[in-house]
Amino acid sequence: MSTKSIKWLILTIPTVTIGLWEYVRHRYLLPYLSMEAGNWLAPVLVFTVTMIVLTQLFTLLEHMQEELKEARAEKAALEERERIARELHDGIAQSLFLLAVQTDLLDRGAGGERADIRAFRRTVHEVNDYVRQAIANLRYPAASDSRPWTELMESLRADFAEETGIGVEWEWRLPEEKLSAKEKVELYASVREALINVRKHANAERVRVRSAATGAGWRCEVSDDGAGFDEERMRQADKFGLPIMRQRADEMGWTFGLVRENGRTVFRIEKKGER
Structure with a gap:
């Protein structure tokens, strides 16, 4: 049931209830029910229908609105994660990739003999791996x-x-x-x-x-x-x-x-x- 349908039911049920009551009262109950008793029973009947039916509709409406609120919040969070992942990929990840290539060339130029260059090269590759892993973690919930x-x-x-x-x-x-x-x-x-x-x-x-x-x-x-x-x-x-x-x-x-x-x-x- 849609939110619009629930709202229309909330608006129309009391009106339909009192209308049906007055029709039945005047059509079938006048010989058995006094006017004063009928006037007292009308609000009681509307109140009873409201408590039984409308409270359920209000609960359902609140539940649907809460789900919609959660869905919007989740969508906003996923969009923000995707934006951050895209910025990481277009900025830091690309820069790290270029730095990794340059350190590889530097290491080859040094003949692989300098321990400090090898350590620096290894660190750059590790950072590059973890940045790409972070990008994957950010993008995972979107799927x-x-x-x-x-x-x-x-x-x-x-x-x-x-x-x-x-x-x-x-x-x-x-x-x-x-x-x-x-x-x-x-x-x-x-x-x-x-x-x-x-x-x-x-x-x-x-x-x-x-x-x-x-x-x-x-x-x-x-x-x-x-x-x-x-x-x-x-x-x-x-x-x-x-x-x-x-x-x-x-x-x-x-x-x-x-x-x-x-x-x-x-x-x-x-x-x-x-x-």
């Missing part, structure tokens, strides 16, 4: 209406397996309805960043992605059978990924962990249920 979130997660698994050749064990048991729209975006980005770290640092043969509901909360893990990690080495090699992941988890109120368990490196994020 959420056309592709189910579970399908996007499955696509993430398939793309990772195809691009890296690493075997993927996928045990996804987290119902979509357990997550808000923002949580879906942030969880997708977190899992993707964890898989990127496996590809870049782990030298793994297999990776396992598991998720499940835990009462009112949930848990998600990405683990691999790679060479493990040294915290100091990872801080030097990955100056952006892990801090961003921790910050994302903190902002969402999730717990974040990166540990070594039973010969596997385990990245874990968890949302505790409210007590």
Whole structure:
């Protein structure tokens, strides 16, 4: 039912009710109902119909208006994210790409012998990768209406397996309805960043992605059978990924962990249920 139809019903139902009452009263009830009693019953009848029918219509109208307000706010947020992504792509990303090309040429000119140039070159490429990842994160929600979130997660698994050749064990048991729209975006980005770290640092043969509901909360893990990690080495090699992941988890109120368990490196994020 449209908003316009609901408004017309709210306007016309009291009028139609009193009109029908007066017709029935004068046509059929005059021999049995006095004029004074009929006058008293008219407002009672209108009030009763109003309470039973119109309150439901008002509730439905308020619900529709709230949905429209949320839809407008979401659309405005997505448009703003798309604008920021476009500015990043047209500005910073293009500049970083040019800088990466120039550092590659500089490194070749130095014969690859200068450690400071190699370190600078590596940092430029890392920043370039993370800026492009940020652009992808910003643009991801724009496609959420056309592709189910579970399908996007499955696509993430398939793309990772195809691009890296690493075997993927996928045990996804987290119902979509357990997550808000923002949580879906942030969880997708977190899992993707964890898989990127496996590809870049782990030298793994297999990776396992598991998720499940835990009462009112949930848990998600990405683990691999790679060479493990040294915290100091990872801080030097990955100056952006892990801090961003921790910050994302903190902002969402999730717990974040990166540990070594039973010969596997385990990245874990968890949302505790409210007590």
